[in-house]
Structure formats: structure tokens, C-alpha cells
Amino acid sequence: MASTFIVGTDDADLLNGAAGNDTIRGLGGDDTINGSEGNDDLDGGEGNDLLIGGAGADSIQGGFQSDTIEGGAGDDVLRGGKGLDSIDGGAGDDTIYSGLGEDTLIGGLGADVFVVRGADSNFPNALLAPTITDFNAADGDTIAIQGATSEDIAEILASQETVEGGVQLTFGDTVIVVEGVSSLDVTQVLTEDEAISDPADEGLSLDLTTGDDALEGSARNDTFSGGLGTLNANDIVEGGAGDDVLNVRLSGAGGAATIIGVERFNIETIAAASSLALTNVSGLETVGASGDEDLALTAADSDLTGLNLAGFGGDFSVAYEAGAFDGDEDAVTVTLGGADDMGITIADVDSDEIETLNIVAGGAGASSAALTLTNVTVGEYVITGAQALELTAAALNGATVDASGATGTVTLVTAETTVDGSDFDGVDQLNLTGATAAVTVNAGVVVELQAATAAVASIVQNDADVAGSLDDELTVNLNGDAAAVTFGSTSLTIDDIETINLVSTTQQDDPSATTNTVTALNADSLETLNISGDTNLVIDFVDQVDILNASELTGNLDADLSTNTQAVQLTSGAGDDVLVGSDFNDAITGGAGDDEITGGAGVDVATGGDGEDNFIFSTADIDTTLGAVTDEITDFVSGTDTIELTVMGAGDGTTYVEATEAADSLADLLTAAGTALDGTVTIYVGQVGSDSYVVTDADGTGYTDVIKLTGVALDGVEAADFV
Numbered sequence: 001m002a003s004t005f006i007v008g009t010d011d012a013d014l015l016n017g018a019a020g021n022d023t024i025r026g027l028g029g030d031d032t033i034n035g036s037e038g039n040d041d042l043d044g045g046e047g048n049d050l051l052i053g054g055a056g057a058d059s060i061q062g063g064f065q066s067d068t069i070e071g072g073a074g075d076d077v078l079r080g081g082k083g084l085d086s087i088d089g090g091a092g093d094d095t096i097y098s099g100l101g102e103d104t105l106i107g108g109l110g111a112d113v114f115v116v117r118g119a120d121s122n123f124p125n126a127l128l129a130p131t132i133t134d135f136n137a138a139d140g141d142t143i144a145i146q147g148a149t150s151e152d153i154a155e156i157l158a159s160q161e162t163v164e165g166g167v168q169l170t171f172g173d174t175v176i177v178v179e180g181v182s183s184l185d186v187t188q189v190l191t192e193d194e195a196i197s198d199p200a201d202e203g204l205s206l207d208l209t210t211g212d213d214a215l216e217g218s219a220r221n222d223t224f225s226g227g228l229g230t231l232n233a234n235d236i237v238e239g240g241a242g243d244d245v246l247n248v249r250l251s252g253a254g255g256a257a258t259i260i261g262v263e264r265f266n267i268e269t270i271a272a273a274s275s276l277a278l279t280n281v282s283g284l285e286t287v288g289a290s291g292d293e294d295l296a297l298t299a300a301d302s303d304l305t306g307l308n309l310a311g312f313g314g315d316f317s318v319a320y321e322a323g324a325f326d327g328d329e330d331a332v333t334v335t336l337g338g339a340d341d342m343g344i345t346i347a348d349v350d351s352d353e354i355e356t357l358n359i360v361a362g363g364a365g366a367s368s369a370a371l372t373l374t375n376v377t378v379g380e381y382v383i384t385g386a387q388a389l390e391l392t393a394a395a396l397n398g399a400t401v402d403a404s405g406a407t408g409t410v411t412l413v414t415a416e417t418t419v420d421g422s423d424f425d426g427v428d429q430l431n432l433t434g435a436t437a438a439v440t441v442n443a444g445v446v447v448e449l450q451a452a453t454a455a456v457a458s459i460v461q462n463d464a465d466v467a468g469s470l471d472d473e474l475t476v477n478l479n480g481d482a483a484a485v486t487f488g489s490t491s492l493t494i495d496d497i498e499t500i501n502l503v504s505t506t507q508q509d510d511p512s513a514t515t516n517t518v519t520a521l522n523a524d525s526l527e528t529l530n531i532s533g534d535t536n537l538v539i540d541f542v543d544q545v546d547i548l549n550a551s552e553l554t555g556n557l558d559a560d561l562s563t564n565t566q567a568v569q570l571t572s573g574a575g576d577d578v579l580v581g582s583d584f585n586d587a588i589t590g591g592a593g594d595d596e597i598t599g600g601a602g603v604d605v606a607t608g609g610d611g612e613d614n615f616i617f618s619t620a621d622i623d624t625t626l627g628a629v630t631d632e633i634t635d636f637v638s639g640t641d642t643i644e645l646t647v648m649g650a651g652d653g654t655t656y657v658e659a660t661e662a663a664d665s666l667a668d669l670l671t672a673a674g675t676a677l678d679g680t681v682t683i684y685v686g687q688v689g690s691d692s693y694v695v696t697d698a699d700g701t702g703y704t705d706v707i708k709l710t711g712v713a714l715d716g717v718e719a720a721d722f723v
Contacts, residue, residue, distance in 0.1 A: 008033075012047070021056075026063070035060075039074075048083070053090075062087070062099055071096075071108070080130075093140075095196065098130035105132045111140030113195050116176050118147030128174040135178050137188050143178070144195030145171055153189055157310030158337035158362015158385050160184060185311030186288040187247060187266050203242055208235060217244055217261075224262065228270060231255050237262060239283070250274035250295070259284065269293035269314060278304070289316055300324065309344065310337035310362055317345035325352035325376070336369045336387055337362030347374035354378050361385035361408055368408075383410055383426070390431075396421075403427050421445065422462055433481065448477035450507070457492050464496040465525060472525075475501040478516040478537070480508070493522040500526060504533035504555060511535040511555060531557065536575065544568075550577075551591065561586075562600060576611070599631055607634045608641055614723070617696075617705055618646035632708040638716050642723045643707070648682040648696050651722030658714060659686035669693055673703060683722055687714045 004018050010028030017024055019037040026033055026044040033042050033049065039056045044063040051060050053072045060069050062081030069078050069087045071094050078087050080099025087096050088106040096105050097115045105114050114132050135141050148156065148171055161168045166179040169189065178184065206215045208226030212234035215224055219241040226248040233255035237246060239262040246259065247266045254276040259265070261283045267276070269291035278284065279299040286306035289295050292313035302324045309316055325348060332354050334344065357378045361369060368388035377395045384405035392413040393399075403410040403426030410427050415434035421427065421441045429446040432439060438458045441447060447459055464472040474497045494500060500523060506514040515536035521529075522542040529545050531537065532552035540560045548570045550557050556575035561568050564582035572579055576593040583601040590597055590609040597606045598616040606615055615633055636643075649655065657676045663669035669686040676684045679700030686693055692714060694707040709717065 103130045105130055106134055107141055113142050115144045118174055131177040133179050142195050143189045144192045146192050148191055154335040155360055158335050158360045183311040185290040186308045231257050256280055269295050305332050308335045310335050315343040319347040322350050325354050330354045331356040333358040335360040342369045344371045348376045351375045356380050359383045361387040361389040401427055446475040448479050450479055450481045452480055459494045472497045473499040477503040479505045492518050495524050498527045501530045504535045504537040506535045603630050605632045613641045614644055616644040630706050634710045636709045636712050638721050644723050648698055651683050651719035656683045656719035657681045662687040685717050692717055
């Protein structure tokens with residue numbers, strides 16, 4: 001067949017090739033170029049061109065504007081240009097390169113490779129945002145990202161996000177949308193070198209069968225593949241030299257095959273939780289997991305240092321053999337990013353140390369993963385990625401944690417009795433599951449106490465109350481795992497913190513049936529205590545507090561501030577609260593529940609809020625100065641609220657007297673009260689202006705208390721209100 005060389009003009013040309021291997025250049029104008037049969041080389045040049053390869057293995061290059069490229073039948077190589085191109089590979093195993101615009105890439109039939117540009121310094125303002133519309137892993141489609149390393153690919157997969165109709169991958173300024181898929185994994189997104197192999201590096205492609213296989217690779221990059229039921233105990237797979245990969249599917253227990261010199265092992269779980277013993281495996285460096293069922297690996301050796309779980313939907317565990325981490329520079333990298341709430345366990349039989357554990361916590365920001373270390377200690381944790389991570393380790397004290405590169409929430413969990421978190425950088429929360437005696441954290445770290453009985457707890461925040469810093473803040477969660485959190489005979493000590501946020505919660509099913517207890521809060525610099533949560537809380541104080549704000553607490557609050565050494569502003573929430581003030585001039589405000597408020601000896605202002613509230617006066621103020629008002633209730637409702645006079649007792653027809661008309665002044669009211677209070681009558685109620693005043697006396701001499709009922713007229717008070 002003859003080959004033709006055709007060159008267009010600067011106009012809109014129609015250029016048709018022949019049956020041979022044609023070379024056609026469109027130059028300027030909006031050209032239509034048809035290669036027809038043969039292995040054609042087409043270049044549209046400038047203009048919005050239509051380039052059609054036809055049959056054969058064609059090479060087609062887009063130009064400067066927005067081109068439409070159709071590869072047709074054959075294994076084509078198609079390249080986008082600078083415009084917004086639409087590229088359709090058609091039938092065949094095509095290689096499709098995105099250009100510099102928002103290209104639409106369609107693979108068509110066959111095992112296609114989509115090669116996406118990374119950042120290009122020659123085109124700093126390029127829109128690198130291709131969309132792949134028909135990615136099909138079952139057909140063997142792959143995505144290659146130019147300029148990305150294997151480590152970059154791991155992070156790209158770990159941070160993939162769900163978008164409308166598919167997923168989104170991000171690499172620098174490049175944003176790739178892949179439609180029609182829910183997630184991508186390490187077998188589908190590769191470096192350019194992995195996806196576009198140099199023919200000199202291409203190795204053998206060998207398949208496992210359901211029988212006993214002995215497969216031997218070459219000195220190049222070999223691929224071994226096996227479907228369900230093909231990995232058997234009597235199989236032997238030898239990779240040889242090169243970078244070899246074994247891809248298998250498991251459903252249930254896999255056979256402990258002999259696998260030698262295969263660097264990468266990709267396992268897809270199907271239909272059932274799966275397991276595999278790596279007893280007879282050597283030279284394996286990376287395991288990649290995909291599928292939605294759990295996977296458990298055992299007997300791993302020290303060569304296995306990469307665990308790639310991006311796109312995995314089940315729980316994963318790996319147990320290492322004895323002596324796996326007895327070196328001086330052991331390092332393991334775990335790449336997450338799979339399903340929400342994925343659990344990962346790394347175990348070792350010898351309690352060896354991994355010097356460095358790299359955790360790429362990928363996935364969308366709303367997803368989470370839990371990584372548990374069993375019999376493994378780690379010298380340094382390096383955590384990156386957007387996925388929320390909960391890391392459980394038996395030995396965190398003294399370790400270094402660098403989570404400064406993580407954008408998701410990082411939570412550390414330990415049962416240690418002492419934890420020094422001075423070297424925990426970027427950590428958001430520390431959960432203590434044991435009776436921790438002392439913990440040190442950096443500013444901004446939330447401390448969660450989960451032990452049912454916390455005998456001693458001392459929390460120190462680094463750099464608190466350093467010179468010029470008097471606004472330190474700490475959040476403490478009480479979140480019992482098996483029962484309520486109780487601080488018994490000893491105190492919860494949190495010194496040098498001006499603002500403490502105390503969250504009362506529980507892991508029990510019914511928060512209303514659980515009560516957390518802090519017998520004595522010892523906080524010598526405390527100014528403001530904010531209490532929130534849904535679980536009942538009982539709390540007493542050793543040191544003073546200026547403001548106690550529990551307005552966000554939905555459980556019941558029992559707060560005793562009788563030992564406070566100065567006045568307190570106390571506000572409760574929606575529960576049925578028991579509030580005890582100090583001996584100073586307090587402001588106490590109840591919430592929506594049925595509250596019990598005791599002011600103490602000072603001149604207190606009490607507000608009950610909604611509900612049936614009981615105001616208790618248990619301390620005789622004994623202020624006989626004419627005109628003095630010792631206490632005030634701002635929202636008393638007769639018939640709903642009550643006043644409990646512990647010293648005088650309840651009101652009745654004998655002990656209770658009410659004025660017949662309003663007095664002109666408080667002095668006149670007190671004079672009348674002094675006459676009425678004769679030892680038998682102990683409660684006198686009068687009115688001045690729009691307010692009523694309750695005057696009490698226990699012994700017929702002077703008066704003991706004066707209580708102002710704001711906005712309440714004489715007909716708004718009756719003897720039955722006093723209990």
C-alpha cells in the first residue's frame with residue numbers, strides 16, 4: 001500500500017488519506033482530516049480541527065485550538081493540544097494523552113491508558129483538568145500521571161474525593177475527574193513509567209490456574225495474574241530480576257503459595273472475608289488491597305514495608321513474623337484512603353520497634369480510618385493526608401509524632417498511665433483508655449478520658465501561662481467506654497489554664513442513665529469553665545472559678561461551688577440541675593429543666609429559667625441593716641416555682657403573712673415586716689413598685705433574709721410557694 005504525505009493550507013481544509021500509512025498536516029484553519037486505513041500520522045495544527053484516524057494504529061496530535069480526535073479501530077496514540085479537546089480512542093488498546101485544557105477523554109473499547117499531564121513549567125497557566133468519561137478497570141484501563149512518583153500516586157489515591165458521577169484525583173494543579181467509578185486503587189492509577197513501559201523492560205505476562213503452578217519470570221518487569229481459586233499452597237511463583245507484580249483475587253482463605261522475588265502483590269477480596277499466610281514469601285515489598293471484604297495477612301517478613309489500602313473497602317490486618325523489626329532503621333509506609341470507618345491492625349509477635357511508621361491518611365475529609373498497633377512500638381510516626389485517623393498504640397509515651405502534614409483529624413489512643421505528648425506535632429486529640437496518672441500535651445490538643453475509674457489525672461499543657469500568655473485554653477472530654485467516668489477520692493488537676501472546656505459524654509447507649517463525676521476539680525488559674533455534652537455530670541471544686549457556663553449541656557448538672565473563694569457567674573443547660581453557689585455575690589441562671597438553686601450566704605441573683613424550679617435559702621445572711629436586700633429571684637412564677645427556706649421552714653396560715661397593699665418604699669416595707677415577724681410569723685411578703693419582697697426571720701429579732709422577686713406583684717405570691 002502506498003503512503004501519502006498531505007499538507008493543508010491556512011484555510012478550512014478537507015484532507016483524506018488513502019489506504020496506506022499517511023502523514024497529514026492540517027496547518028491553519030478548521031480542518032477535517034481523515035486518515036482512512038493504515039497507520040496514519042495526523043496533526044491538525046491551528047484551528048478547531050476534526051481528526052479521524054480510521055483503521056490502523058494511528059498517531060494523532062491536537063493543535064492550538066479545541067480539536068475533536070477520533071482514533072477509530074486499532075491501537076492508537078492520541079495527544080491533546082492546547083485547547084479544550086475531545087479525544088475518543090475507539091476500538092483497540094489506545095494510549096490517550098490529555099493536553100493543556102479541560103479535555104474530555106473517552107477510551108472506547110479495549111485496554112486504554114489515559115496519560116494525564118502533571119504540572120508543566122512551560123505552560124504555567126494551563127488548565128490541567130481532564131475528564132475521563134468511560135474508565136473501565138475490567139477492560140484493563142489504567143491512568144498514568146506524568147511527573148508523579150510511586151509515593152505521589154499513593155498520596156493521590158489516598159486523597160481521592162467523591163464528586164457527582166465519579167471521583168476526583170488531584171496532583172498539584174492537575175485535577176482529574178473520572179466518571180462512572182466510586183474509587184480507584186493502585187492497580188488503576190500508575191506512574192507514567194509503570195503504565196507506558198519501555199519495550200526493553202516489558203516482561204512476561206503469566207497466569208495462575210486452579211491447579212498446581214510453577215511460574216518463572218524473566219529478568220524484566222513481569223506480571224503474574226490469578227483469579228478466584230488460583231492461588232494454592234503448592235503454587236510456586238518466581239519473579240526473578242525486575243520489578244514484578246502479582247495480581248490475585250481472593251474469597252476466603254488463600255493457599256500459602258511460595259512466592260519469591262515478586263516486589264508487589266495486589267489482592268482483591270471478593271464476596272467473603274479473606275486471609276493469606278505469607279509464610280513462604282520472600283522479597284515482597286508492597287501489598288495493595290482492593291475490594292470490599294476484609295483481608296488478614298500473617299507471617300510477613302521485614303521486606304514488606306509498604307501497605308497500600310487506598311480504595312480498599314474492608315478491614316485489614318497484617319501480622320509480622322518473629323524478628324521482622326529487629327534492625328536499626330526499620331520503616332513501614334501505610335497508605336489509607338479506603339472506605340469510611342476502615343480498621344487496620346499491624347501486629348508483631350516479638351514487640352519489636354519500627355523506627356519510622358509513615359501513615360498517608362487519605363480519602364475524603366469526612367471519611368475515617370482506625371489503625372491499631374499490637375506488640376509494636378514506633379520511634380517516629382509521620383502522618384499526612386486528609387482522612388481522619390484514629391491511631392491506637394500501647395506505647396506512645398516518648399514517641400515522636402509528626403502530623404503537621406495531615407489535614408484530617410488525628411486522634412491518638414493509648415492505655416498508658418503516663419503520656420508525655422511534648423513531641424506530638426499536629427495531633428488533634430489524645431484519648432486515654434486507662435487510669436492515666438499524668439499527661440502532657442501541646443496547646444490545641446483535646447484530651448479525652450475514657451476509663452471508668454480515673455483514680456488520678458493531672459493534665460499539663462505545654463507553655464501554659466508563659467510570660468504574656470494568660471489566655472490558655474484546654475478541652476477535656478469525659479467519654480467512658482464501659483461506664484461513667486468517675487474521679488473518686490482524688491482530684492482532676494489542670495493548672496495554669498484560664499479556660500477549660502469540659503465535655504460530658506458517654507459511649508453507653510443511654511446518656512440520660514449515665515453520670516460522670518469529678519469529685520474535685522483542682523484548677524488554680526481557672527477563670528471560665530464551659531460544660532457541654534449529653535451526659536449527666538456531678539462536679540465539685542477545689543479552686544475558684546469566675547464563670548461556669550453549662551448552657552450547652554443537655555444532661556443534668558450537679559455543681560457545688562460552695563468552696564469558691566469569690567463570686568461566680570453560673571449558667572446551666574437543659575437538664576434538671578442542682579446548682580450551689582458560693583458565699584459571695586453570685587449570679588446563678590438555670591435552664592430549661594426543673595432546677596434546684598442554692599445561692600449561699602452572699603447577695604445572689606438567681607434566674608430559674610423554664611421548668612419547675614426550687615430556690616433554696618439554707619444560710620441565714622443575718623443582715624439587719626435597714627434597706628438591705630440580700631438575694632433576688634428574677635423570674636419567679638407562683639404555683640410553678642418554689643422557695644425553700646431551710647432555716648424558717650414551709651409557709652402556712654400561721655407562719656406566712658402578706659401585706660394588704662404596696663408600700664411606698666423598701667424602708668416602709670421592712671418596718672412593717674419588723675412588726676409582723678414575731679417569732680411565730682417567719683415569712684412576710686410585701687410589694688414596692690412592681691416587685692415583691694420576701695422578708696424572713698427565724699427568732700423574732702430583726703430579719704434574717706430579704707429576697708426580691710422581680711416583676712412579681714403581691715397577688716403573684718402565696719403561702720404554698722414556700723416549702
